[in-house]
Amino acid sequence: MDSQLFLGVFTDEHDILEATKATNKAGYTIHDVYTPYAVHGLESAMGLKPSRLTYVCLIFGLIGLSLGVYAQFWIGSIDWPLNIGGKPFNSLPAYLPVIFELTVLIAGLGVVFSMFFRTKLRPGGKNFMPDLGVTNDRFVIALEQKDTSFNPETVTKLWEKFNVLEARKCEEVTN
């Protein structure tokens, strides 16, 4: 797959943003764009939809909430009811702090691990990298050359308007 990629290397946030928009508009299949920091607007320029991780977070939060409510209710009222000053066994107001903490804890950890899973980030993991400079000061567009109409020269010409540093075929890089 990697050998099929055609790369455009840029040095500026503004250039990559405009170049991505133009490349997307011209109908090329963008494999991915690589940047040293989060460039705002790039995801929409690439045509990406907003991440659905917010819903994942909500679901984990609800799980934490239910766990907090049910565990305290079960422990306090069913498994080990303790009469403390004649208060009701199921004293919900007193349970709120722990319910809240469990909601936050499980929502936070859940969404983080979902992100790791979805983005293939893992300890010692290795993901494809087009250029070592993308973690420093290079911005790279990687195009797929699968389309029959793909012509490197036209793309390069398009990118030249946006001060492309180099346009080349992808070579194997190890990080």
Next chain:
Amino acid sequence: MSTHYSTLRKPIIEGNKSLNQVTEDVARPLERKATPLWWVAFLISFSVLMVGVVAVVYQIKTGIGTWGLNKTVGWAFDITNFVFWVGIGHAGTLISAILFLFRQRWRTSINRSAEAMTIFAVMCAGIFPIIHMGRPWLFYWIAPYFNFRGPLWVNFRSPLLWDFFAISTYFTISFVFWYIGLIPDLATMRDRATSKVKKAIYRFTSFGWNGSVRTWNRYETVYMLLAALATPLVVSVHTIVSMDFATSVIPGWHTTIFPPYFVAGAIFSGFAMVLTLMIIARKVMNYEEYITVDHIEKMCKVIIATGGIVGLAYATEMFMAWYSVNHYERFAFMNRAIGPFAWAYWTMVTCNVILPQLLWFKKLRRSIPFVFLMTIIVNIGMWFERFVIIVTSIHRDFLPSSWADYSPSIIEITTFIGSFGLFFTAFLLFARFVPFIAIGEVKGVLSYGKQRKHEPEKEVETVKILEPKLEVVED
């Protein structure tokens, strides 16, 4: 490429840095040999830590009878230190989460180190209640899990248990938040590393980060979600810490003002500690263009705002004690102000309310030595606040026959000093081995306050008109 500076917005990062320069500047302290100054600081902190370890081992072996507590004063130095350290931690989350939600982009050059400070401060805080349990090797009994002791469950109605949940959640979420922020920077270090060992370590810790926009998109979403979760979390943590006191019936503790009062105090003391550390770090590590005088001034403004809330809370407490016509309440507060611990009360008022008013003056806010001195004063004042709240409220209880004095034993003092050893040892190791400034985030704000030069053929007219107002700098 030439750069225009905006006339309206000042750049957050000074020195017109390029992307590569930012990487170089942040990586430099990690890639060079440790400086003699670092070694001196490290050896001192580490020795202090070791003294603390000896004190902790001794008191665990002998029992907490080694403390200066008595029948009346059952909580004193230990809990003071716990609340002090937890409070300090709050500034890190305020900077990393709350200022993020408020889009305060200047936070990018201090958030990494402030979050690290949070983590270390919570670690220091955790020591004290664990020792106070008396049998710290059984501390895990506070976690509710299926067991063979009954099954015997914890009391979910107890604020001390809420505290366990709050602090452990706070520590976990803070750590995860901090580490998520670190991943792109560790990848930067990985791609720069020359030695095999370093590369292997960074490869392991950077989780295979490759800067893909698909990943960035999800990363930014999660970052925002964590900030949104951490914001109410940090408020809940000190609220629950204050409930350790407020849910009791002790005059001086039993007030509903405690949660907001404690949260404001926590941010107040935390910002003071952040400033103490940043003022040293920016000088020693040559980060004066990243952590600028503007940053310091902004943090001073937070100090004066939260300090104002703290001052108001002191006044409200006093007023309510008088206005409630509750004898016990009145006595507790008169005892604070003119009783045997009046010296501590007035130290607190001087350090937290009176002296910080000097920060209203812009000249003083921008004077580094003055701000440094002020942060130390605020730290001292906030330690005394907790001491005053805890000790003066209980040392003269309802029965005058059981009134007692309190002074900390040498073991308690050594433990407290030892916690500073832990804090600074951890912070120095962090400054030596982890990118001190969030490289990825700072790069994102480099263009702030700068205007890109427009294409000359298109906008030549506009540029000419604007020219006299703009300063052109070639880079």
